[in-house]
Amino acid sequence: MSQSYGSLSTQDAKLIMCGNPTQLSGFFFDSHNKNRSIYKTFKVSGENSKRVSKDYIQMIVDMYGLESDVYRVRVAGEFPKAMPDSFIQLDWVENCSVKVPNRTYPTLRIDIGVDVARYGDDETVINTIFDKTYQQPFNVLHHNDTMQVTGKIVQMLEQLRVKHIGIPIHIKIDCDGLGVGVYDRLKELKQEKNWTTVKLYECHFGGAGGKNKKEEPIEFSNSTGLMWGLLREKLKRNEIQLIYDDKQITQLSNRKYRINSDGKIELERKEEMKKRGLTSPDRGDALVLSLYEPKQGGLSILK
Numbered sequence: 001m002s003q004s005y006g007s008l009s010t011q012d013a014k015l016i017m018c019g020n021p022t023q024l025s026g027f028f029f030d031s032h033n034k035n036r037s038i039y040k041t042f043k044v045s046g047e048n049s050k051r052v053s054k055d056y057i058q059m060i061v062d063m064y065g066l067e068s069d070v071y072r073v074r075v076a077g078e079f080p081k082a083m084p085d086s087f088i089q090l091d092w093v094e095n096c097s098v099k100v101p102n103r104t105y106p107t108l109r110i111d112i113g114v115d116v117a118r119y120g121d122d123e124t125v126i127n128t129i130f131d132k133t134y135q136q137p138f139n140v141l142h143h144n145d146t147m148q149v150t151g152k153i154v155q156m157l158e159q160l161r162v163k164h165i166g167i168p169i170h171i172k173i174d175c176d177g178l179g180v181g182v183y184d185r186l187k188e189l190k191q192e193k194n195w196t197t198v199k200l201y202e203c204h205f206g207g208a209g210g211k212n213k214k215e216e217p218i219e220f221s222n223s224t225g226l227m228w229g230l231l232r233e234k235l236k237r238n239e240i241q242l243i244y245d246d247k248q249i250t251q252l253s254n255r256k257y258r259i260n261s262d263g264k265i266e267l268e269r270k271e272e273m274k275k276r277g278l279t280s281p282d283r284g285d286a287l288v289l290s291l292y293e294p295k296q297g298g299l300s301i302l303k
Contacts, residue, residue, distance in 0.1 A: 022073050096242050098243070111128070111132060111172070112153070113288065113289025114171065116149055116182055127289070157195070168198075170199045171201065183202055205223060220265050221262070
């Protein structure tokens with residue numbers, strides 16, 4: 001199929017692909033997942049087609065059930081729920097993603113997660129979420145130094161403090177790499193500007209693991225799993241509203257996991273994702289940072 005790209009060299013040329021979404025890999029699958037940002041995708045359900053008999057649909061339902069992958073593929077025109085080792089199911093993310101936010105104001109708190117990159121293909125992402133539920137349009141920066149990133153955050157902070165007077169703002173920054181420079185400068189500015197409603201957290205992916213809830217049967221091997229695990233539960237229970245963004249959907253639904261030799265859940269490393277042709281999950285990381293509640297002396301340090 002990749003050879004078909006040669007025919008697109010003509011101006012206004014189009015590529016049309018039609019088929020049943022039976023496989024969780026390959027060219028057609030990629031067009032709806034990691035490459036979906038360059039395609040216009042849509043589905044046709046057998047429930048709405050005059051070509052598909054009601055008896056056939058009922059037979060599938062009776063034999064396999066409405067929640068089965070057989071129904072999803074053969075009737076609903078959807079891909080199977082997930083790769084066997086995918087940490088977050090695609091349909092969970094899509095069900096929680098909306099084109100326009102239903103809530104554009106906070107009532108309790110504002111959380112901001114910052115995943116900092118500098119050069120290359122990685123993105124610096126500043127994610128804002130209201131009341132741990134309503135994601136707002138996020139900021140994506142490319143090829144910016146740490147002071148430029150800090151300046152953007154300061155600009156956002158000033159706007160939020162004026163627009164939402166008295167609402168606490170919690171900023172969580174990944175400090176494993178370049179983010180530490182952003183954190184240090186914001187720490188200085190917090191004192192200089194007397195931001196009384198702003199709390200700043202130093203966060204680290206790959207730190208100590210454990211459980212988000214005592215009753216959970218399996219532990220996460222590190223803090224990356226803990227943070228992504230919180231998001232997973234919210235998506236599964238439809239308890240969060242995300243901005244509909246193809247890259248974000250791709251990053252959230254394509255990260256794999258495994259059970260390591262200690263019996264703990266271990267998420268796929270970014271380097272491994274890139275080897276599979278995926279980008280670094282920067283938008284996903286910024287989102288999970290904004291959702292996480294840092295703890296003193298644990299994952300993060302409150303300053």
